[in-house]
Amino acid sequence: MQQKTSFVSHPVETVILGTIFSCILLWFIRDGLRVEGIEQKHVFVTGCDTGFGNLLARQLDQRGFNVIASCLTDKGGQDLQAASSPKLKTVLLNVTDSQSIEKAVQFVQTEVGDKGLWGLVNNAGRATPIGPTEWMQKEDFNKVLDVNLIGLIEITLKFLPLIKKARGRVVNVASVMGRLAFAGGGYCLSKWGVESFSDSLRRDMQYFGIKVSIIEPGFFKTGVTSLAVIEKDLQRLWDRLSPEVRDSYGVQYFDKYLKAQSLSMNTFCSSDISKVTNCMEHALIAKYPRTRYGAGWDAKFFWLPLSYVPSFIADFMLRALLPTPDASRQQIKLAFNSTDNLHKIQVNPH
Numbered sequence: 001m002q003q004k005t006s007f008v009s010h011p012v013e014t015v016i017l018g019t020i021f022s023c024i025l026l027w028f029i030r031d032g033l034r035v036e037g038i039e040q041k042h043v044f045v046t047g048c049d050t051g052f053g054n055l056l057a058r059q060l061d062q063r064g065f066n067v068i069a070s071c072l073t074d075k076g077g078q079d080l081q082a083a084s085s086p087k088l089k090t091v092l093l094n095v096t097d098s099q100s101i102e103k104a105v106q107f108v109q110t111e112v113g114d115k116g117l118w119g120l121v122n123n124a125g126r127a128t129p130i131g132p133t134e135w136m137q138k139e140d141f142n143k144v145l146d147v148n149l150i151g152l153i154e155i156t157l158k159f160l161p162l163i164k165k166a167r168g169r170v171v172n173v174a175s176v177m178g179r180l181a182f183a184g185g186g187y188c189l190s191k192w193g194v195e196s197f198s199d200s201l202r203r204d205m206q207y208f209g210i211k212v213s214i215i216e217p218g219f220f221k222t223g224v225t226s227l228a229v230i231e232k233d234l235q236r237l238w239d240r241l242s243p244e245v246r247d248s249y250g251v252q253y254f255d256k257y258l259k260a261q262s263l264s265m266n267t268f269c270s271s272d273i274s275k276v277t278n279c280m281e282h283a284l285i286a287k288y289p290r291t292r293y294g295a296g297w298d299a300k301f302f303w304l305p306l307s308y309v310p311s312f313i314a315d316f317m318l319r320a321l322l323p324t325p326d327a328s329r330q331q332i333k334l335a336f337n338s339t340d341n342l343h344k345i346q347v348n349p350h
């Protein structure tokens with residue numbers, strides 16, 4: 001009786017809470033709806049030698065999809081084939097090579113026939129060279145952009161007619177570093193490009209029933225986050241710097257940079273890469289796939305929220321993750337000393 005009185009005495013709050021609860025419930029129901037006929041659908045995944053692509057190919061194979069997994073190397077393809085059902089097909093693909101892309105398109109066309117291609121997962125990628133911007137040369141940017149962005153664009157354009165036939169999906173792997181740029185080199189640029197390309201593509205292709213999703217993983221232990229590879233490449237960049245530039249960072253800087261990077265990676269990197277492949281799978285099997293998927297706790301609770309805060313706050317927090325170059329410390333000291341001297345002059349003008 002008392003409860004009834006309290007609802008009646010708060011009708012506005014009750015309606016607001018009821019509406020919010022209903023919306024959340026409806027969202028979960030909608031998000032859980034699935035497409036039918038997975039066994040008749042084909043999915044093409046790039047970069048399946050290792051990491052997310054490799055796990056996704058096996059996961060989709062187990063789900064019943066007709067998976068065509070592209071690998072950069074023969075060995076990658078053979079190993080994946082050995083770990084999957086005979087239904088899974090592999091094909092060699094270098095996403096930076098137009099002829100290789102053309103061959104892969106022909107292979108897929110023969111496989112899918114009139115049904116078209118249900119899913120294209122653009123996953124292949126590389127991170128190195130990555131490091132302070134001043135240490136880079138133009139070619140370093142090209143190496144990453146060619147794979148992560150230009151390759152992804154060429155593949156998407158070439159596969160679009162087949163995807164259109166199936167009114168299918170494109171799933172593009174970006175990164176939290178496509179929302180918040182905190183490392184020099186082509187990686188962040190390429191992932192911002194993937195975000196932008198995917199947004200345009202989604203808006204342009206919605207009229208044809210094609211859905212486009214973007215995966216934004218945080219940090220996971222795979223080939224692209226391999227410290228051994230990143231550190232080896234950083235050493236190359238450091239060694240080729242002019243003495244003048246190297247001096248501005250200080251002799252200790254390189255070691256401090258590696259230590260800080262290794263600490264951050266060990267703190268953030270998760271070894272549960274299924275968090276990412278589950279998002280990719282959802283984008284392929286959900287009746288209403290999401291536009292963006294933040295994958296991993298660091299993405300959801302740190303990197304993506306940080307991308308929304310004012311830049312000066314983000315700059316301050318990111319600064320704490322890396323060492324300060326010597327030249328910057330000397331400038332602060334100089335500025336501090338000159339203020340001190342100025343103060344002395346003003347106090348005692350003689």
Ligand SMILES: NC(=O)c1ccc[n+]([C@@H]2O[C@H](COP(=O)([O-])OP(=O)(O)OC[C@H]3O[C@@H](n4cnc5c(N)ncnc54)[C@H](OP(=O)(O)O)[C@@H]3O)[C@@H](O)[C@H]2O)c1
Binds near residue numbers: 216
């Ligand atoms: N791991 C993370 O923390 C993280 C976070 C955000 C986004 N991502 C993105 O997730 C995607 C998958 O990376 P991953 O983490 O699974 O790392 P990964 O294990 O290194 O997978 C990347 C795959 O792409 C392949 N690849 C590289 N260059 C290629 C080319 N030119 N043509 C075709 N394939 C090529 C690699 O082959 P090889 O191994 O033979 O070089 C590798 O199999 C990438 O786009 C990456 O940027 C990763």
